[in-house]
Amino acid sequence: MSDHIIVEREPGLLTLRMNRLDKLNALTRAMYSRMAEELNAANDDRSVQAVLLAGSEECFTSGNDLLDFMNAPKEGLGGEVLQFMQALFEFKKPVVAAVAGPAVGIGTTLLLHCDFVYVSRDAMLKMPFVKLGLCPEYGSSLILPRLLGQARANDLLLLSESFTGEQAAAWGIANAALDGGAATFAKARETALQLLDLAPSAVQVSKRLMRAPGREELRQVIKEEGELFGARLKHPEAMEALAAFMQKRKPDFSKFL
């Protein structure tokens, strides 16, 4: 069990908060595992109607722990991250996310699988997979070009450009951008509480219907991305990029030309 995930239960609502602030809520295997367990249990628990996912009011998450990336075994990252993303992907009930500060890597990818996303205007979202010698993950190579158009998706996924909460809301990645972490969390909570007043199975059936079109294609893409991502973790380009981050220097990819 990880105390880096704070679990709060109240009637109808499960709140999961990432809480590893000294590393900007970088996600460890134990953190993924805890969130996966909670989501899987909540999926089958009739008393849970919605989930609220948050970091702190200053920071959502800096993404996967980069040390875990570096130390990944030959066969890939281990099951925890996939268990978590799978639990989120298959979750029948609505998930509301509150995002302030950095939301990097999987911190942005996971938002594509939440149902309501609130961001602080100045949040910093980013998917620096290519910059790290890796590739997009968990459906983002399909979802983002469709949502944003190829041009903007290239900015975000090939150039690893960061974008603000304000942009995320304007582009349809988030429902709304708010002023600061406290207002963002309050709005996310308000939506989560609003969901608790609705007919539970009507909400679930409607979520399923809206996510059904193209689901099989998305599953295929997720599988292919997962295989490539796992293999790339051991690629010399990724090793160079990760070592550069740890040594606080610019990566040098010239030797791979």
Ligand code: COA
């Ligand atoms: N994994 C492990 N540790 C991380 C981390 C991560 N993903 N992100 C940040 N940290 C650690 C830093 O190493 C630093 O630790 P230290 O104080 O022991 O040196 C601490 O968290 C604070 O990070 P720092 O980089 O100093 O904060 P910043 O405010 O200058 O920058 C970010 C914030 C998010 C822009 C920057 O930390 C970053 O780019 N992190 C990596 C994000 C990433 O690539 N994630 C994986 C995506 S696939």
